[in-house]
Amino acid sequence: MKRYLIRRATISNGASGAFSQVGETPAGAASFSDAQTDDDSTYVYSVSAANDSTVNGRLVWKAETASVTSAPVRSSAQWFDFQRINVFVGVIILSALIMYYIKRAKSGKSLFIRKIAGLEAVDEAVGRATEMGRKIFYIPGSQDMDQVQTLAGITILGRVAEMAAQYEAGLDVPVSRSLVMVTCREVVKEAYAKAGRPDSFQENQVRYLTDDQFGYAAAIDGMVVREKPATIFLMGMFFAESLILAETGNSVGAIQIAGTGEPSQLPFFIAACDYTLIGEELFVASAYLSREPRQLGSLKGQDIGKGLILLAIIIGIILESFQIAHVSKLFKVIGQ
Amino acid sequence: MRRQIPVLITGIVGVILVLQYFIPHPPFNRMANWSSDWFSIVAAFAIWLGALNLFKTSLEKIYSRKGEWGYAIIIVVFFLLVAIAGFAEGRDFRNPGTGFDWLYNYIYSPLSSTMYAILAFFVASASYRAFRARNLDATLLLLAAFFVMLGRVPVGDLMTSFLPENYRLSALASWIMNYPNTAGQRAVMIGIALGIVSASLRIILGIERSHLGGE
Numbered sequence: 001m002k003r004y005l006i007r008r009a010t011i012s013n014g015a016s017g018a019f020s021q022v023g024e025t026p027a028g029a030a031s032f033s034d035a036q037t038d039d040d041s042t043y044v045y046s047v048s049a050a051n052d053s054t055v056n057g058r059l060v061w062k063a064e065t066a067s068v069t070s071a072p073v074r075s076s077a078q079w080f081d082f083q084r085i086n087v088f089v090g091v092i093i094l095s096a097l098i099m100y101y102i103k104r105a106k107s108g109k110s111l112f113i114r115k116i117a118g119l120e121a122v123d124e125a126v127g128r129a130t131e132m133g134r135k136i137f138y139i140p141g142s143q144d145m146d147q148v149q150t151l152a153g154i155t156i157l158g159r160v161a162e163m164a165a166q167y168e169a170g171l172d173v174p175v176s177r178s179l180v181m182v183t184c185r186e187v188v189k190e191a192y193a194k195a196g197r198p199d200s201f202q203e204n205q206v207r208y209l210t211d212d213q214f215g216y217a218a219a220i221d222g223m224v225v226r227e228k229p230a231t232i233f234l235m236g237m238f239f240a241e242s243l244i245l246a247e248t249g250n251s252v253g254a255i256q257i258a259g260t261g262e263p264s265q266l267p268f269f270i271a272a273c274d275y276t277l278i279g280e281e282l283f284v285a286s287a288y289l290s291r292e293p294r295q296l297g298s299l300k301g302q303d304i305g306k307g308l309i310l311l312a313i314i315i316g317i318i319l320e321s322f323q324i325a326h327v328s329k330l331f332k333v334i335g336q
Numbered sequence: 337m338r339r340q341i342p343v344l345i346t347g348i349v350g351v352i353l354v355l356q357y358f359i360p361h362p363p364f365n366r367m368a369n370w371s372s373d374w375f376s377i378v379a380a381f382a383i384w385l386g387a388l389n390l391f392k393t394s395l396e397k398i399y400s401r402k403g404e405w406g407y408a409i410i411i412v413v414f415f416l417l418v419a420i421a422g423f424a425e426g427r428d429f430r431n432p433g434t435g436f437d438w439l440y441n442y443i444y445s446p447l448s449s450t451m452y453a454i455l456a457f458f459v460a461s462a463s464y465r466a467f468r469a470r471n472l473d474a475t476l477l478l479l480a481a482f483f484v485m486l487g488r489v490p491v492g493d494l495m496t497s498f499l500p501e502n503y504r505l506s507a508l509a510s511w512i513m514n515y516p517n518t519a520g521q522r523a524v525m526i527g528i529a530l531g532i533v534s535a536s537l538r539i540i541l542g543i544e545r546s547h548l549g550g551e
Binding site: 077094095145151158203209212244267279286299 | 379466530
């Protein structure tokens with residue numbers, strides 16, 4: 001026997017309709033979840049044990065033995081998806097850790113936070129632009145406000161804009177989405193006000209270029225080549241335009257600090273930029289720069305969560321090496 | 337109030353969207369789509385802000401004749417040309433043979449492809465810098481790149497044809513991509529996932545407000 005075929009029929013007005021196959025499982029499987037049901041419909045199921053033989057890809061024979069039809073079952077919407085219970089537990093543990101460390105930080109307990117070179121260099125980068133009398137370009141990625149990486153990029157923009165205002169360095173923020181333009185404008189305006197220089201803010205510092213990926217890259221490349229900024233920040237979500245932007249910045253000798261959560265773009269930034277915030281470092285940048293206890297606490301909770309995952313991976317490797325597969329099943333996520 | 341209302345809306349929507357992942361019951365199972373629809377509606381209105389901003393700044397540049405104002409003329413001309421071509425053809429503006437289609441196929445597409453093609457040269461120049469064996473890390477990077485690049489082309493296997501199949505350069509390249517590379521990528525992805533959870537929690541709880549223009 002090679003596999004089980006699962007067939008389903010709908011019960012309507014007390015009569016069963018025709019059976020049709022809704023899935024199959026390999027031999028030895030003990031369960032099957034039917035995710036294709038309509039709520040408030042009644043179904044009956046039948047399971048067939050199937051076998052066949054092929055020679056050179058040609059079917060020689062096949063055989064099926066069907067089970068008795070199951071009792072009618074009714075599909076209804078559930079208040080909790082138990083297939084995602086492991087994700088739920090993970091989210092609760094991680095959130096609890098973060099909340100605990102936020103509380104701990106608020107109570108005044110000191111937390112050790114490792115140094116992040118890319119963020120330590122922000123001061124130096126802004127200072128360099130001031131000394132050279134050239135502009136700072138801040139590029140918050142090519143995606144819209146529905147991406148958390150864009151939000152992370154914009155939170156760093158606030159700190160950079162504040163420093164730029166204090167040092168009286170020119171700041172340009174070319175963006176590729178209208179909503180990002182509106183948000184960045186508000187953030188930069190507030191930062192200038194906070195630095196005590198609200199009059200220095202000009203709306204055109206934050207300007208929209210185009211939604212088009214390569215059009216955006218071309219426009220920024222042109223600006224970089226013409227204006228030769230001293231410092232370029234590339235913080236947010238980038239795709240293929242990442243290297244086009246970073247290499248152009250490199251060619252004009254700008255100090256470049258980049259950060260993204262796109263693993264495929266990280267090598268490009270590492271190769272072409274002076275400092276790169278790798279993945280999670282982008283998301284902690286705001287907390288790191290602000291040194292605000294509540295934010296630093298969340299950072300610590302996140303690190304402990306990472307430690308737990310590392311521990312689970314090590315235990316998983318040992319158990320899998322000894323062919324104990326039950327624990328790894330606990331981490332399987334069904335459905336997206 | 338200017339800060340509190342956005343924080344409140346973010347918190348409520350954030351919690352609902354987290355809950356809907358675990359609750360397949362109406363109305364929660366529809367909420368992800370609803371919020372996505374609302375985002376699209378808001379973004380569609382907001383695109384006018386961007387377009388008008390681009391038009392305004394370009395006109396200002398032309399008027400003041402500051403800097404590279406010649407480029408601003410090109411922007412304004414093509415902005416109007418594409419808009420007129422699109423509006424003049426009504427709802428069928430995307431059909432083959434229309435003026436908009438011509439502008440798209442013979443101006444936009446080649447320009448876009450050209451920008452994409454430049455990437456190949458930038459990859460070469462970035463690789464040249466990154467692969468210089470200055471220290472142990474860079475040397476490892478250089479060796480990995482050398483074997484992967486050779487293993488991905490037929491000449492790699494030709495050079496090692498005297499070895500058993502599993503020891504040829506293509507097998508080595510696959511091993512580097514499947515094991516050290518995948519392990520590194522996954523480590524970064526786990527960090528990113530945790531970073532996203534932590535950042536989202538800070539935003540939902542209102543601890544992180546920098547994106548609203550304040551602490």
